[in-house]
Structures are given as C-alpha cells and as structure tokens.
Amino acid sequence: MTGNLVDIRNLNVRFTGARTVHAINDLTLTLKQGETLALLGESGSGKSVTLKTLLRLLPPKRTQIDGEIEVNGVDVLTLSGKKLQAYRGEEVSMVFQEPGLALDPVYTVGDQIAESVMRHKGVRKEEALSTALDMLRRVRIPSPERRLRNYPHELSGGMLQRVMIALALACRPRLLLADEPTTALDATVQIQILLLLRDLQREFGMGVIFVTHDIGVAVEVSERIAVMYAGQIVEEGTTREVIKDPRHPYTRGLLAANLHDAARGARLNAIPGAPPSLDTRPDACSFAPRCPLAEPACRAALPPVHVPSDRRRVACIHANAFVAAE
Amino acid sequence: MSVTNPLPDGLADKGGPAQPLLIVRNLQKYFPVRGGILGGKKALVQAVDGVSFEVKKGETLGIVGESGCGKSTTARLLIGLIDKDKGEIIYDGQDLGGTLSLRDLRRGVQMVFQDSYASLNPRLTIEESIAFGARIQGLSDPVGRARRLMERVGLAPDRFAQRYPHEVSGGQRQRINIARALAMSPRLVVLDEAVSALDKSVEAQVLNLLADLRAEFGLTYIFISHDLNVVRYISDRILVMYLGEVVEIAPVDQIWSSQAHPYTRSLFSAMPSMDPDNRTMEPPLAGDPPNPINPPSGCRFHTRCRFAETVCKAKVPTLRPLSVGSEHLAACHLHDLGSGHSKAGKDVLA
Numbered sequence: 256m257t258g259n260l261v262d263i264r265n266l267n268v269r270f271t272g273a274r275t276v277h278a279i280n281d282l283t284l285t286l287k288q289g290e291t292l293a294l295l296g297e298s299g300s301g302k303s304v305t306l307k308t309l310l311r312l313l314p315p316k317r318t319q320i321d322g323e324i325e326v327n328g329v330d331v332l333t334l335s336g337k338k339l340q341a342y343r344g345e346e347v348s349m350v351f352q353e354p355g356l357a358l359d360p361v362y363t364v365g366d367q368i369a370e371s372v373m374r375h376k377g378v379r380k381e382e383a384l385s386t387a388l389d390m391l392r393r394v395r396i397p398s399p400e401r402r403l404r405n406y407p408h409e410l411s412g413g414m415l416q417r418v419m420i421a422l423a424l425a426c427r428p429r430l431l432l433a434d435e436p437t438t439a440l441d442a443t444v445q446i447q448i449l450l451l452l453r454d455l456q457r458e459f460g461m462g463v464i465f466v467t468h469d470i471g472v473a474v475e476v477s478e479r480i481a482v483m484y485a486g487q488i489v490e491e492g493t494t495r496e497v498i499k500d501p502r503h504p505y506t507r508g509l510l511a512a513n514l515h516d517a518a519r520g521a522r523l524n525a526i527p528g529a530p531p532s533l534d535t536r537p538d539a540c541s542f543a544p545r546c547p548l549a550e551p552a553c554r555a556a557l558p559p560v561h562v563p564s565d566r567r568r569v570a571c572i573h574a575n576a577f578v579a580a581e
Numbered sequence: 582m583s584v585t586n587p588l589p590d591g592l593a594d595k596g597g598p599a600q601p602l603l604i605v606r607n608l609q610k611y612f613p614v615r616g617g618i619l620g621g622k623k624a625l626v627q628a629v630d631g632v633s634f635e636v637k638k639g640e641t642l643g644i645v646g647e648s649g650c651g652k653s654t655t656a657r658l659l660i661g662l663i664d665k666d667k668g669e670i671i672y673d674g675q676d677l678g679g680t681l682s683l684r685d686l687r688r689g690v691q692m693v694f695q696d697s698y699a700s701l702n703p704r705l706t707i708e709e710s711i712a713f714g715a716r717i718q719g720l721s722d723p724v725g726r727a728r729r730l731m732e733r734v735g736l737a738p739d740r741f742a743q744r745y746p747h748e749v750s751g752g753q754r755q756r757i758n759i760a761r762a763l764a765m766s767p768r769l770v771v772l773d774e775a776v777s778a779l780d781k782s783v784e785a786q787v788l789n790l791l792a793d794l795r796a797e798f799g800l801t802y803i804f805i806s807h808d809l810n811v812v813r814y815i816s817d818r819i820l821v822m823y824l825g826e827v828v829e830i831a832p833v834d835q836i837w838s839s840q841a842h843p844y845t846r847s848l849f850s851a852m853p854s855m856d857p858d859n860r861t862m863e864p865p866l867a868g869d870p871p872n873p874i875n876p877p878s879g880c881r882f883h884t885r886c887r888f889a890e891t892v893c894k895a896k897v898p899t900l901r902p903l904s905v906g907s908e909h910l911a912a913c914h915l916h917d918l919g920s921g922h923s924k925a926g927k928d929v930l931a
Contacts, residue, residue, distance in 0.1 A: 514811055515810055
C-alpha cells in the first residue's frame with residue numbers, strides 16, 4: 256500500500272481510572288523500511304507510550320486507544336491471541352532501559368534467547384542454542400560460548416544490554432523498538448552500545464524507533480528525529496534538519512538546554528515552567544504557556560502544521576517566521 | 582575573596598581567604614561484602630582509595646567519573662554520612678574528629694542528592710522540611726528563614742509552604758532540597774547528581790538558580806555529575822575519578838582542551854557528538870569498568886588503556902603536576918619521566 260514499515264495515523268491514547276490522562280493526542284508518524292527514527296522528548300511527553308502502543312503492551316482495561324496503526328501492512332490494533340504473540344518478537348521486538356529487570360534471573364542468557372527462537376521459529380533446542388551463540392557473537396560479547404551459560408547477575412550492565420539486543424534480534428524482526436536503551440549505562444559503555452545498534456541496523460536492514468531524552472544520543476543513532484511534547488509530535492525531519500535548523504521553539508529550547516556549547520558562567524536560556532498535566536485533551540498549542548513567542552492565536556486553537564518539505568513538519572504558527580528572523 | 586553570608590547565623594570565616602575551605606587527604610573507604618559461594622569469605626569493595634584534593638573558597642569543583650568510581654562515596658564521606666576508614670577531612674583549617682565536631686561540620690557543609698523525592702520526609706510539609714535543620718541547630722526564626730528561602734528558590738511560600746513533597750514536580754522538589762541545604766547557612770554545598778534526574782528544560786532552570794545562589798551567598802560547590810557538559814558549564818576545576826582513585830585534576834579550560842590521562846581522554850571522547858555530519862565512528866574504550874572489589878594492580882586503568890606497558894601493571898602512578906607549579910595534575914606514567922614507560926614525556930595522546 257503505502258510502502259511504509261510503520262504507519263501511525265491519528266493515534267489517541269487515553270489512560271482512564273482515578274483520573275484521565277491524555278497521553279497521546281492525534282499522533283501521526285511513518286517509518287520506512289530500514290530507517291532509524293529517534294523519538295525525542297522529556298518525561299511524560301508520550302514517547303514510551305507510543306512504543307508500548309506499537310507492541311500492544313498497555314493494560315487494555317485502563318487504556319482507550321483510537322486511530323490506526325499498521326506495521327508492515329498488519330493492522331496492529333485488531334490483533335489478538337496467537338497472531339498478537341507471533342507479531343511480538345517476530346515482526347517487532349523491543350529493547351528496554353533496564354536489561355537487569357527485563358531478563359529473567361533464574362534462566363541462563365542462552366536459554367532465554369533460545370526459548371524465543373524455539374517459540375517463534377519452531378526449531379529444536381540445539382539449533383536454537385546455536386542461533387543464540389551466533390547472536391552473542393554478533394553483539395560482540397567476548398567468549399560467547401562461556402557467556403551463553405551465564406545468568407544475568409553474572410554480567411555487567413553493558414553486557415546485559417548486549418544480551419537484551421541479541422534476544423530482541425534473534426528472530427530477525429523487521430522493526431526494533433528501543434526505549435532509552437543506554438540511559439542506565441556509563442558514558443564509555445553507552446557509546447559502544449549506540450555504535451553497535453547502528454552497525455546491527457545496517458547489517459539486518461531493520462527499521463528502528465529509538466526513544467531518548469538525550470539529543471546527543473539521537474544524533475549518534477538516528478537519521479530522522481521526531482520531537483514530542485505533551486503527547487504530540489511538534490517537529491519532525493531528518494536529524495540534520497532538526498539539529499541544524501530547528502523551527503519549533505521547544506526544539507530550540509531543548510538544544511540550548513543541552514549545554515553543548517553554552518559559554519561557561521553565562522546565563523542559560525532556560526525554558527520556563529513545566530510541561531502541562533494532560534488532564535484534558537489539548538485544544539490549543541500545549542507549549543504556548545512556556546513559549547517566548549506565544550501570541551493569542553497560539554492559545555486559541557491547535558497550531559497549524561507547516562510542511563516546509565517532504566517528511567518535514569513543524570506544528571507552530573511561527574515555523575516560517577523563524578527563518579526570516581535569523 | 583571576601584565571603585559574606587547574607588543569612589544570619591552563618592559560620593564565621595576562620596582560616597582567612599588563603600585557607601582552602603576543604604582539604605581532603607588520603608581518604609579511604611572500603612566496604613566489606615560477602616564473597617564466595619557460601620558467603621563465608623569477606624571481600625572488600627575499594628570504593629575510595631587514597632583520594633586527596635582541595636577546594637578553595639568560592640570555587641566550584643566538579644567531580645566526574647562512571648558508576649562505581651567512588652564519587653558519591655566521596656561526597657558521603659565529606660559530610661560524615663558514612664565513616665571514613667582512613668584519611669583527613671579539614672574544613673576551613675579545622676580537622677574533622679579533632680577540633681571540628683560532626684555537628685559543626687554540618688553547619689558548614691550541606692548536601693543535595695539526586696533523588697529529590699527520597700531525600701524529603703513525605704510526612705513533613707515543605708515549610709517544615711526546610712525549617713527542620715535550622716530548628717535542630719537552634720538557629721533563630723526557622724520558619725521565617727524557610728519562607729524567605731522558598732521565595733528565593735522560586736517557590737511562592739503562600740502557595741507551596743503547606744504542600745507535601747508528593748504534591749509538587751521533580752524540579753520543584755529539587756528547589757526545596759536546595760532551600761533546605763541553604764537553611765543551615767552553609768559555606769560548602771555538595772551537589773551529588775543534583776540535576777541528573779531532571780528533564781533538560783528544567784535542569785537549565787535549576788543550573789541558573791545554582792549559579793545565582795552561589796554569587797549571592799558566596800557559596801562554594803562540589804558538583805558531582807556524570808554529564809560532562811553540565812560539569813564544564815558550572816565548574817572552575819574538574820576532578821576525574823576512576824575505580825576509587827583520582828586520575829586527573831585541572832582547571833576546566835585546560836582539561837577541556839587537553840586531557841592528560843588516557844582515561845579522561847576516553848571519557849571525553851565518549852560524549853555523543855552533536856554534529857550529524859560528524860558522528861562518532863569508533864568507541865574510545867571497549868568493555869565495562871572493572872569491578873572495584875578486586876581492582877587491577879598498578880594503574881587501575883591499565884586493563885583498558887591502549888598505552889599500557891609492564892610498568893603500568895606493576896607500579897601505582899602518583900598524582901603529580903604536569904610541569905612544575907602547574908595546576909593540572911594527572912596520575913599516569915606517561916607524564917612521569919622517571920616511570921620507565923617507553924613513551925613517558927612524549928605527546929602520544931594528541
């Protein structure tokens with residue numbers, strides 16, 4: 256149909272219960288086969304919820320989802336039972352922030368990878384274990400034969416994250432979802448994992464959606480960036496476009512707050528205030544209360560989405576004015 | 582520099598401007614852990630081993646390093662949250678445990694922690710939390726002091742004083758923790774990853790606040806963080822730790838332009854590039870940091886260092902100035918002409 260690996264159209268996710276939270280509001284996003292997209296945003300912006308919705312991991316009783324999600328032509332929101340199980344792990348799999356929590360402490364890492372392979376590929380244990388060994392090699396774990404028989408607690412944080420990646424990729428998914436996979440790691444280990452993911456993406460040709468709050472990480476790993484704020488995408492483009500020519504005031508604020516080239520001792524251009532609570536569905540620009548350029552129109556209606564070029568968009572009435580102002 | 586404290590009851594300056602506010606000498610802390618299959622044998626985590634440094638009055642010293650390098654243990658030793666095994670902590674010329682009591686040390690040195698929620702008592706209102714220490718120490722008008730400080734850190738007392746910690750955001754809670762630390766009129770504030778849990782946009786606000794308070798109250802900071810950009814922004818000097826030891830100390834501009842220790846070099850090159858046209862191609866180091874339970878012999882970095890030779894395995898390098906009188910210190914055989922390292926004195930890092 257569209258030729259996209261992922262097609263999310265007008266997605267809304269609402270958590271109900273003691274209070275209602277409008278976590279995702281009218282989100283539209285596409286990912287082509289073999290593309291790496293970074294979802295960049297702060298806590299509560301809805302980036303992890305987007306990933307969990309893609310994998311149908313949200314508790315059905317307390318979540319209202321509407322909109323459309325297609326992954327490789329499959330309507331994800333209607334999947335159930337065996338089809339959903341096959342979809343998870345075979346088509347799409349996920350790497351989490353805390354590999355220590357995501358892996359089972361009472362099985363060896365080899366058994367855990369083999370279990371997933373046996374389940375999805377229907378092969379015998381010996382064959383599954385040899386796939387596991389091959390995966391440990393591909394994620395460049397030293398002495399993989401020995402590591403296969405290790406339990407998670409015997410491995411360091413960086414090794415565990417490599418195992419997690421090996422597990423996620425063992426069934427060769429078309430789409431890998433990565434939820435802050437390097438946030439809990441040390442700096443010298445983080446860069447190793449980022450470069451590993453970059454290499455594996457190229458090698459396997461899969462699509463990757465990489466959730467992060469760290470712009471530097473997004474730059475290292477992605478070719479496209481979508482910036483999220485209050486459950487919406489406020490700006491999207493290639494990594495180069497978003498970093499070198501940010502159009503949305505929020506993106507600009509985030510780039511300044513990264514301190515990459517802030518002069519020592521100079522006052523930082525901090526974005527004032529805090530993100531909105533999302534108790535109600537936004538009916539105006541969510542960023543307006545914190546925006547230095549806000550005007551009455553921003554508070555009156557949802558901002559128009561400017562599309563300066565193909566697959567580039569900015570949800571701000573000032574999106575074009577910025578260029579002139581510079 | 583003359584140091585004045587606008588809040589009443591601040592500790593008087595004892596040593597004069599030339600006396601470093603804090604001197605740490607050969608600080609050591611080993612934690613016993615159970616080792617072996619049956620938990621019989623005791624092993625020791627060498628968390629902090631022979632750490633020495635000084636903090637001058639009015640400066641900000643940044644401490645960087647990866648997890649397990651001992652930066653937080655150092656912070657906790659400094660304010661006496663845990664007892665040191667060995668070494669000296671000298672605050673404004675007075676020796677902790679000698680002429681200086683722990684109670685007095687904590688008037689002078691306060692701390693802000695990473696987890697803003699866990700470090701507040703959930704059953705005290707914000708006003709009570711901030712006033713608590715001042716009341717215990719018998720300072721005048723603890724509540725008025727708390728309200729003035731709330732105002733100063735950007736929390737309107739009328740709106741926030743009676744709220745509980747769970748009712749405010751993470752950024753606001755960290756402002757409360759800062760106000761609480763300042764309620765004792767300290768001269769040194771130890772900030773242990775104080776902005777690390779905050780979102781970037783909120784982090785910038787809190788950094789601005791910290792810079793303003795430093796100027797206004799004449800504060801001295803020890804700023805611990807894993808984020809090199811933040812440390813560079815706020816610090817005058819940077820201290821780098823690896824596996825419980827200090828490997829390099831230097832003024833921020835010097836260390837930013839040329840790192841003397843191979844570990845510092847790797848740590849700096851591990852920072853993600855901010856340029857999409859110039860991404861990192863090669864990780865500077867392989868593997869994870871070794872376990873501090875059984876650290877490598879000699880130079881603890883030799884197992885991951887590409888310049889390592891036999892001397893690095895055999896001999897512990899000492900922290901020494903790069904040249905006579907230099908403020909830039911490093912603990913590496915490459916910078917010690919008499920070390921026996923074949924590349925000693927040669928500029929191999931560049």
